[in-house]
Amino acid sequence: MSSSDELIMSSNELVEAHSLLWHSGLDYMKSMSLKCAIELDIANVIHKHGQPIPFSKLVDSLKIPPSKANFLYRIMRILVHHGFFTAQKVNGGKTQEEEEAYSLTNASRLLLTDEPALIMNMKSLSLFFLLPAVVNSWQSWSTWLKNSDDMTLFETAEGKTWWEYASQEPGLNHLFNDAMANDSKLTAKIILEECKEVLEGLKNLVDVGGGTGTMAKAIVNAFPHIKCTVLDLPHVVANVQETSTDNLNFIGGDMFSEQIPPADAILLKNVLHDWTDEACVTILKRCREAVLSNGNKGKIILIEIVVETQKTTNKETTELQLLNDVFFMGLSAKERTLLEWEKLFSAAGISHYKIIHTFGIRSVIEVYP
Numbered sequence: 001m002s003s004s005d006e007l008i009m010s011s012n013e014l015v016e017a018h019s020l021l022w023h024s025g026l027d028y029m030k031s032m033s034l035k036c037a038i039e040l041d042i043a044n045v046i047h048k049h050g051q052p053i054p055f056s057k058l059v060d061s062l063k064i065p066p067s068k069a070n071f072l073y074r075i076m077r078i079l080v081h082h083g084f085f086t087a088q089k090v091n092g093g094k095t096q097e098e099e100e101a102y103s104l105t106n107a108s109r110l111l112l113t114d115e116p117a118l119i120m121n122m123k124s125l126s127l128f129f130l131l132p133a134v135v136n137s138w139q140s141w142s143t144w145l146k147n148s149d150d151m152t153l154f155e156t157a158e159g160k161t162w163w164e165y166a167s168q169e170p171g172l173n174h175l176f177n178d179a180m181a182n183d184s185k186l187t188a189k190i191i192l193e194e195c196k197e198v199l200e201g202l203k204n205l206v207d208v209g210g211g212t213g214t215m216a217k218a219i220v221n222a223f224p225h226i227k228c229t230v231l232d233l234p235h236v237v238a239n240v241q242e243t244s245t246d247n248l249n250f251i252g253g254d255m256f257s258e259q260i261p262p263a264d265a266i267l268l269k270n271v272l273h274d275w276t277d278e279a280c281v282t283i284l285k286r287c288r289e290a291v292l293s294n295g296n297k298g299k300i301i302l303i304e305i306v307v308e309t310q311k312t313t314n315k316e317t318t319e320l321q322l323l324n325d326v327f328f329m330g331l332s333a334k335e336r337t338l339l340e341w342e343k344l345f346s347a348a349g350i351s352h353y354k355i356i357h358t359f360g361i362r363s364v365i366e367v368y369p
């Protein structure tokens, strides 16, 4: 078929192609309506109401001026469409006319704050993805791609690395650390319920890039005989160092220059996807040395994505893995396929690994130095 023949489409094909591009251009409205709902604290307002909240009551509770009520109605309509809330018709309101009343879904329950029954919260992570500095860097994506310098996209846009940026913005540092800590609450629950054996028999563990220590605390609570050390950047551990105990210790330093303490196990959770292959090989080599210097039977435990692009894989799983992959392009980093993981291990002098468990889009991988 000649190239001009390919340009001839049926009406259906034309509408389908047109819709895909139209939809892709507006996809960010889903993110922005979620951000708006979080900033307005809609989930907590609905929860505090104790029953489905009629639209007119929601308008009053959020102090939305009557002239803007219709805008809120339409934001709620798309949020319901995307599964963040549900809506049902009720009689009532000021005019006694039928109106919508909104309830939470499991997704919006994860936006509730100060709810001890909830093991984690997704508010900080959702807001982090949509921070102006994070979103703005993507405006220079195509320009950055053509530059031959080795700056990351984030550095090109902001003039500093993401880690420098986070260290200089206390609010953002807190938001990021809180997002990671909440993710660790979920991961700790999964590991302790579904593959606890990965931690059994260990006497000590170092969580490299372990953030504010949520994962390490969960490990110490479940296995009080394991001595845990968290190594992370000084600005990250600054406020938690005083919470050190006999079996939980924090070190503020750079994993590329600070010595990683010898241990039976080194945990790297969501760390390697922040780095280039070269940096990952350096990190893995340093972790390997720390394990080997403690005897021969240790291991490195990775909690990371293994990208699956086979047709048999659930489409949504692959999509979220690929979205993460392009997101980490902002740091010149990436999510990796199994083959790419194997290449990294081999470059770091590691020949054996085992995927112990897969949950959602991530896997727990034991790596034996």
Ligand SMILES: C[S@@+](CC[C@H](N)C(=O)[O-])C[C@H]1O[C@@H](n2cnc3c(N)ncnc32)[C@H](O)[C@@H]1O
Residues within 6 Å of the ligand: 163, 180, 181, 183, 184, 208, 209, 210, 211, 212, 231, 232, 233, 236, 253, 254, 255, 256, 268, 269, 270, 271, 274
């Ligand atoms: C994506 S976060 C993961 C945090 C934690 N492991 C978790 O999953 O909740 C990456 C962590 O690596 C830390 N980090 C970045 N550069 C580092 C360095 N040079 N040395 C030590 N930690 C570093 C960050 O401060 C951050 O806490």
